[in-house]
Amino acid sequence: MNGAMHDSSGVVDIQLKRGPAGLGFNIVGGVDQQFVSNDSGIYVAKIKENGAAALDGRLQEGDKVLAINGHKLDNLLHSAAVDLFRSAGENVELRVQQRHTMPLVNGPSRSRPDNEASFSALGLLGITLASVVLLTFVYMRLRPQMKRHF
Known part of the structure; x- marks a missing residue:
């Protein structure tokens, strides 16, 4: 895994190598299609199974993509962001604000497996x-x- 945690805000740099199916995730957001109220950022909508992002494991649905190959994604139309992703080349560096900042601990980061239902x-x-x-x-x-x- 390539990448580094920058600070406690959950900002991470992730390097992905484009595979046969692209980078392996879909995005939502932009100034014309806000995903989060009052936030025109670009967010990861879906991680595709066995895609580059899924195989890397660090990018998660709901993460905010701050930049791609150094290009900030602030105040872009959705289509402009899509164009940046499509033209990014084979090796892509993403700067990502992770949805949930996890403390750095040894061992599991969740108290129960994803497939175990919680008692509501x-x-x-x-x-x-x-x-x-x-x-x-x-x-x-x-x-x-x-x-x-x-």
């Missing part, structure tokens, strides 16, 4: 509601029997 508040609410309904049903069924014992 909506799920907790559903279980709580189901428990209340079940307890109400049991109470209503036992209530006539409880009256007989008094």
Whole structure:
């Protein structure tokens, strides 16, 4: 892997070698197609499986591309940004603002695998509601029997 972390802001330089399918990712954004409100930046929309970016592993969906081969991507139309990517040559250097700045640690950076679902508040609410309904049903069924014992 080629590249360097510049500072704690999550700005990284990534060198990619263009493959048969290009650089292996799609972009969104630009002054005419803002992806993020009040931000005309260029963002990675999709990483293509087995493309140059996926094989490198550092570029992620949602990352903001700040520059390509030293050309800043500020205040560009989407089509102008696409043209820069297409004409960038075989070896391409990207300066990227990573979506999530991860602390530098040894070991896994996530607490659970991507394919393991997290327990949502909506799920907790559903279980709580189901428990209340079940307890109400049991109470209503036992209530006539409880009256007989008094």
